[in-house]
Amino acid sequence: MHNIKTQVTIIGGGPAGLTLSHILDHAGIENIVLERQSKEHVLSRIRAGVLEPAAAQLLRDIGLGERMDANGKSKDGTKIVWQDRPDFFIDTKKWTGQPMMAYGQTNITEDLYEARERDGAQIYTEAKGVQIHDIDTSDPSVTFTQGTEQYKISSDYIAGCDGFHGPSRQAIPTSVRKEYERVYPFGWLGIMVEKPPLEDFIYAYHKDGMAMAAQRNPMLSRYYVQVPTSDSIDDWSDQRFWDTLLHRFPEELSSKIQTGPSIEKSIAPLRSFVSEPMSFGTLFLAGDAAHIVPPTGAKGLNLAFSDVYYLSRALQHHYSEGSDHYLEKYSEMALRRVWAAENTSWWLTKLLHYFPDEDKFDQKIRENDYDLLLTSEDHQRALAYEYIGLPFED
Ligand code: RFL
Ligand code: PHB
Numbered sequence: 001m002h003n004i005k006t007q008v009t010i011i012g013g014g015p016a017g018l019t020l021s022h023i024l025d026h027a028g029i030e031n032i033v034l035e036r037q038s039k040e041h042v043l044s045r046i047r048a049g050v051l052e053p054a055a056a057q058l059l060r061d062i063g064l065g066e067r068m069d070a071n072g073k074s075k076d077g078t079k080i081v082w083q084d085r086p087d088f089f090i091d092t093k094k095w096t097g098q099p100m101m102a103y104g105q106t107n108i109t110e111d112l113y114e115a116r117e118r119d120g121a122q123i124y125t126e127a128k129g130v131q132i133h134d135i136d137t138s139d140p141s142v143t144f145t146q147g148t149e150q151y152k153i154s155s156d157y158i159a160g161c162d163g164f165h166g167p168s169r170q171a172i173p174t175s176v177r178k179e180y181e182r183v184y185p186f187g188w189l190g191i192m193v194e195k196p197p198l199e200d201f202i203y204a205y206h207k208d209g210m211a212m213a214a215q216r217n218p219m220l221s222r223y224y225v226q227v228p229t230s231d232s233i234d235d236w237s238d239q240r241f242w243d244t245l246l247h248r249f250p251e252e253l254s255s256k257i258q259t260g261p262s263i264e265k266s267i268a269p270l271r272s273f274v275s276e277p278m279s280f281g282t283l284f285l286a287g288d289a290a291h292i293v294p295p296t297g298a299k300g301l302n303l304a305f306s307d308v309y310y311l312s313r314a315l316q317h318h319y320s321e322g323s324d325h326y327l328e329k330y331s332e333m334a335l336r337r338v339w340a341a342e343n344t345s346w347w348l349t350k351l352l353h354y355f356p357d358e359d360k361f362d363q364k365i366r367e368n369d370y371d372l373l374l375t376s377e378d379h380q381r382a383l384a385y386e387y388i389g390l391p392f393e394d
Contacts, residue, residue: 001143002151006032006122008315009142009155011130011168013042013123015105016287016304023062023312025119029319032153034144036125036162039113041211042125046192046264048105049214049222050075050201050298052389053098055305064111071217072103074142077384078350079202081250082372088373089200095384102201103217105301124151132158132171135283152349159198159311160285161304164273168289184270184349185356186214188224188295189236191265195258197221203296204249205370209354210296213257221258224295226353229269238262270294272346274338277331278307284330286311291338296352297345302389307334309392337390344386 008024010017024031035042051059051072059065076093077100093099116123130144141154155360160168169177184210197215204211209226216222225244227236238261246254273292280284287304310333314326326333351369355362372379 001178002149004032004151004153006153006155007319008157008159009034009153010159010161011040011132011142011343012160012162012166012287012289013037013125013305014161014163014246014287015109015112015301016289016308017159018109018116019062019160020161020286020308020312021121021123022112022115022119022307024315025116025121026318029315029318031122032155033116033121033123034130034153035123035125035144036130036166037125039125043106043109043113045109046104046106046190046222046266048298048301049102049216050078050300051101051103053092053100054102054389054392055302056103058305058309059108064108064115066110067107068101068103071107072101073215074099075102075201076100076332078387079200080370081202081203081253082205082370083250084205085367085370086374088370090383090387091380092384092388095381097390098388100388106216108301130162130167132160132167132283136281137170138282140282142167156282157315158192158283159281159291161287164292165287166281166289168285169275171283172275172277172285176277176280178276180274180276182272182346184272184294184353185229185268186226186353187229187230187231187267187269189233189241189265189267190222190224191238191241191262192216193221193223193260193262195260196217197219198253198256202249202253203348203352204253205352206248207354208248210352211245213249213253223257228356231267233265233267235248236265238265241265243280258301260342264390268295270296272342274335274342276335278334279327279331284311284314284327286331286334290334293341293345295345296348297341297387299345299389301336303341306337306389306392309362310334311332333393336393340386342391
């Protein structure tokens with residue numbers, strides 16, 4: 001057994017874990033990252049594409065904004081189109097003065113790995129069998145194996161950044177942990193295609209289900225269609241995907257969509273989930289480890305960044321000023337922003353998807369919600385503010 005000591009052990013080398021490691025390192029706080037997968041695997045995952053202004057600014061503030069500002073695309077908002085109704089634009093630029101940023105999670109993770117390697121970070125990839133010990137004491141530890149070697153890391157704190165399926169959340173006793181969940185009866189089937197995208201990010205409501213147009217760069221488009229949870233990607237040939245997508249978009253847009261062979265295809269089930277509290281003893285959860293939002297609204301990665309902002313500030317206060325004020329407030333503060341995002345993405349999910357068990361009353365409410373957006377500036381402003389997310393709290 002190799003015995004190692006550090007200040008903060010970070011479980012998970014996704015965006016939350018790597019960003020936390022980067023910020024702590026630059027603040028002189030020693031940390032070690034444990035990632036179950038290989039770096040190649042982490043970098044091959046295709047996920048988010050849209051950053052809120054606060055998340056984009058955080059990346060700039062920590063010295064990781066250069067490639068984002070050069071290659072990402074500033075967007076004034078996101079379009080909604082609706083079968084047989086006028087289009088609507090969530091105009092974040094107009095109402096809040098702030099644009100969104102289109103820059104893929106894959107690129108952000110590449111930038112993070114590059115910066116962490118440049119700075120000589122301690123990252124154990126392919127760390128298997130991670131177990132968490134003694135989080136109710138001031139001497140917690142993590143054990144794991146890498147290849148044939150066994151390790152024990154003792155630290156002051158453990159940051160659980162290991163996503164929805166990781167072990168960190170489960171380490172909080174069930175007597176303390178409260179979980180809130182909504183599982184939707186559908187998923188998003190997403191494909192990547194090497195063709196120029198539409199100008200805007202667009203959610204399309206259609207009575208048969210939602211469709212979405214997204215983008216990564218001028219030669220890479222990402223499209224989604226709502227599918228039943230029971231479907232698998234084998235049910236979806238490229239031809240069936242394109243037929244469905246084009247059918248769900250209005251003609252003037254579907255005629256502009258450039259189709260082609262998919263280079264990636266996957267189904268993500270939709271879920272809303274929050275685990276409270278986000279800390280227990282010396283363990284602090286951040287990102288998908290503590291909460292999941294459905295992709296409608298593009299909040300998941302953004303919440304990972306706001307958690308990391310709050311947690312890194314709390315740890316810096318602890319080490320540099322001897323104050324635990326922010327550590328004690330971490331869960332409460334992070335959860336305020338989490339629930340706001342849960343609310344927005346749940347509302348947008350209801351607005352834009354067909355629910356198999358819905359009735360005509362549900363449809364009338366949905367149409368009324370959309371008509372309010374079309375006609376009321378107060379609703380337009382409110383949604384724009386929700387879409388950019390709450391500002392980070394002092
Ligand atoms: P991640 O990215 O899941 O990373 C967690 C890491 O922990 C590792 N891990 C372990 N490591 C060690 N030991 C263990 N036992 C471990 N178990 C797990 C994992 O291998 C992984 O590397 O969580 P993190 O860092 O909290 O980041 C969260 C984001 O990835 C997620 O919220 C977003 O991708 C969600 N999301 C979107 N978010 C946005 O803000 N904007 C978007 O436009 C957006 N679009 C999306 C999305 C997610 C999607 N899918 C596939 C779920 C679109 C899709 C389709
Ligand atoms: C994406 O770019 O993949 C994306 C954008 C907005 C969403 C979900 C996914 O709401």
